[in-house]
Amino acid sequence: MLEVEELQEKATQGRTEPWLCRLSDDQLYYIKGPQATTKGLINEAVCAFLGRAFGLNVPAHYPAYLPAQMLTYNEAARQILGDGNSVVFASRQVKGMIEFSPSLQQSLPIQFAKDLFLFDYWIKNEDRTMGQTSGNPNLFLDGRSNSYVVVDHNLAFDPNYNFAQNAPLHLSYPFWFNQQQDQLWREYYSPKLEIALEGLAQYAASLPEEWLAAEPDYLAHISATLALFRTDNFWEALI
Structure with a gap:
C-alpha cells in the first residue's frame, strides 16, 4: 500500500477539504480521510473503478496509509484528516x-x-x-x-x-x-x-x-x- 510521505496544502475546492500530498511513489495526490466518512471513502474507490471501467476519465486512485507522525505538527491537517494511522483515499493530481x-x-x-x-x-x-x-x-x-x-x-x-x-x-x-x-x-x-x-x-x-x-x-x-x-x-x- 502506498504511504503519505508529505502533506503539502489543503485543496481550495471540495466540500470534504481534500489535501494535496506526496505519496511513496513520488507522485502527488489529493487525499480524503475521516472527513469523507467510511462510506464516502468506499464510494470514492468503487465509483473510480466503475467510472474507469465504464470509459470515463477518472484519475488513478489508491488507498494509502496516513501515519500519525505526519500530523503531529500540523493542526490544520489534523482537524480534517484525523489523528492518522488510518487508510485514506488518494486520487492522483492531474495538472493543468x-x-x-x-x-x-x-x-x-x-x-x-x-x-x-x-x-x-x-x-x-x-x-x-x-x-x-x-x-x-x-x-x-x-x-x-x-x-x-x-x-x-x-x-x-x-x-x-x-x-x-x-x-x-x-x-x-x-x-x-x-x-x-x-x-x-x-x-x-x-x-x-x-x-x-x-x-x-x-x-x-x-x-x-x-x-x-x-x-x-x-x-x-x-x-x-x-x-x-x-x-x-x-x-x-x-x-
Missing part, C-alpha cells in the same frame, strides 16, 4: 485542469455528456450540478489533452436519491433529454454497465479491511443499487 463552468457547458461532447448523465444516474450521484451561473460540477477540463476529468463521488449510492428532483440540475441533463429517448439506449448501455459491474467483486475484495469492517453491509447495498440497471424501471425514468 480547468474547472467546468457554464461557459463550457454548450461545448461538451454530446456522447460524453450522455455517458456522464447515465453514469451518475446508475451510481445515484446527485453531486454534479450546474445552473446558469454556477454549480458543483465535480468535472474538470484537462487543457493538455482536451478531455474531461471526472472526480468526487463520496456522496454516491444515496438511499434518498431522487431522480425526478435531481435530474434537471445535472450538468448533462439538457444533452440527455434534448431528444426523444427510446429503448435503443438500453441496448447500447447495458453491456457497458454489465462489464463494469462484473469486475466490481474482484476489485471490492482489494479494498482496505479497515473500511469493510467499519461498514460490513455496505457493499451489498452498492451491488443491489448497481444491479437495478437490469430492471425495466431503471430505464423507464430515462425516456
Whole structure:
C-alpha cells in the first residue's frame, strides 16, 4: 500500500477539504480521510473503478496509509484528516485542469455528456450540478489533452436519491433529454454497465479491511443499487 510521505496544502475546492500530498511513489495526490466518512471513502474507490471501467476519465486512485507522525505538527491537517494511522483515499493530481463552468457547458461532447448523465444516474450521484451561473460540477477540463476529468463521488449510492428532483440540475441533463429517448439506449448501455459491474467483486475484495469492517453491509447495498440497471424501471425514468 502506498504511504503519505508529505502533506503539502489543503485543496481550495471540495466540500470534504481534500489535501494535496506526496505519496511513496513520488507522485502527488489529493487525499480524503475521516472527513469523507467510511462510506464516502468506499464510494470514492468503487465509483473510480466503475467510472474507469465504464470509459470515463477518472484519475488513478489508491488507498494509502496516513501515519500519525505526519500530523503531529500540523493542526490544520489534523482537524480534517484525523489523528492518522488510518487508510485514506488518494486520487492522483492531474495538472493543468480547468474547472467546468457554464461557459463550457454548450461545448461538451454530446456522447460524453450522455455517458456522464447515465453514469451518475446508475451510481445515484446527485453531486454534479450546474445552473446558469454556477454549480458543483465535480468535472474538470484537462487543457493538455482536451478531455474531461471526472472526480468526487463520496456522496454516491444515496438511499434518498431522487431522480425526478435531481435530474434537471445535472450538468448533462439538457444533452440527455434534448431528444426523444427510446429503448435503443438500453441496448447500447447495458453491456457497458454489465462489464463494469462484473469486475466490481474482484476489485471490492482489494479494498482496505479497515473500511469493510467499519461498514460490513455496505457493499451489498452498492451491488443491489448497481444491479437495478437490469430492471425495466431503471430505464423507464430515462425516456
